[in-house]
Amino acid sequence: MPEYRTADESLIAERDRWFSSTFAECRPKRYEPVSASALLLEVDIRLAFCAGAWLSVIVLTAAAIEAQFRQVYTEDYDSKTFDLYGRNGDLHWLRELRNEILHASKPGTKSRLWKLPANDLRACQAAMEPEAKRAVSIMFRTIYAAGAA
Secondary structure (H helix, E strand, O other), rough: OOOOOOOOOOHHHHHHHHHHHHHHOOOOOOOOOOOOOHHHHHHHHHHHHOOOOOHHHHHHHHHHHHHHHHHHHOOOOOOOOHHHHHOOOHHHHHHHHHHHHOOOOOOOOOOOOOOOOOHHHHHHHHHHHHHHHHHHHHHHHHHOOOOOO
């Protein structure tokens, strides 16, 4: 079993600065309503991001965006997210990646999760950082820049 450690304080601080600066880039000129669920999830997303829990970040950002769409943008609690997101390529990229994380595929199915040999779980997990950063950026643009992802 791989050894698990938390990131050192300087790495946590660096990740926290990235998170804050990415939010600042998406800061709207005026605030629109934000889903209460999305706000609560954002707290956990920040914690997961600073810890380097990349798959958790991806899943939670997808959940926050879905909450924003259902509770604020559309008040639609029945449609599939595929239909809610229209033609937004970034949202569909995130939805598909989240589905790949949460729903097992048949052995041998091509995967965006296993970028490196499966015998190095820590390296495979670490390789998901760019996708997690993209997910956070998409979330901030979607929630705080009025769906402009």
